[in-house]
Amino acid sequence: MARFLLTDLQASNSGPYTCEYYRREPPQISSQPSDSLLLLVTGEFPKPSLQAHQRGVVTARENVTLQCQRLNNSFESVMFALLKAGAAEPIRVQGPAKEKMDFSLRSVTVSDAGNYSCVYFLMKAPFWASEPSNHLEITVKDKTERESPKMAETGVGTVELTLIVIFILLFILGVFLIYKYTRCGAAPNKMTKCSRSSKDPQEQRTSVQPGKESDDLSMAITSCSPALDKASQVSRAEEPHTVTYAELNTRALREGLSRQMEQPLETCVYSTLKG
Structure with missing residues (x-):
């Protein structure tokens, strides 16, 4: 394994990269090139906007649609890429398209929660790319989480709460009956x-x-x-x-x-x- 460090990147460094290996001693036979890796250096175009069709908290196994839209569509068609914070490479790359692109996340899980952004770039050299959009946070709630946080902390469920309310009502009724009997219980013939x-x-x-x-x-x-x-x-x-x-x-x-x-x-x- 070998590591190649690229420093002080510029827009001219954008493009596809491959690697190969070969023997140092004769015969110096080299391997086949690896799959290409597209390197994008962002900042050449204005940032797009990223929006979600669903608002609020998303339940697990639901589908989420994110839309990336650029503001200036005066030039040719571009490719769109969906990014997630912490991931080394784009989650999705789709296109070409002129104005906007929808990214569908199907049957989301808790692991899909996080901050997302998107960019658009040219499909051919010089492979210029836009600035990343503002982050959009996606929260995924598991279906098994039915109790509210306060109820989970105290350990009191719906059944226990109902029994407590019934006990209080019976206690109040008993006190009322005792009070009424002591006030009106005397026999009239006495x-x-x-x-x-x-x-x-x-x-x-x-x-x-x-x-x-x-x-x-x-x-x-x-x-x-x-x-x-x-x-x-x-x-x-x-x-x-x-x-x-x-x-x-x-x-x-x-x-x-x-x-x-x-x-x-x-x-x-x-x-x-x-x-």
């Missing part, structure tokens, strides 16, 4: 019925004329029993302090009424009690 009056108990006693009737009425109007259940006591605590609860003794009322009917009619004073 509530004691009491009459309410806006007047003070002292005012009630003084508004009635003294006599036998007052004794009966005092027997009829009794305070509510302190043995009320807790739910009733809680509801009373919420009432204003000016409200008085009482329980009517219907038996004492009937007895007082019968005694009044037996006695002769006398002058009576009536008082209205606000219930």
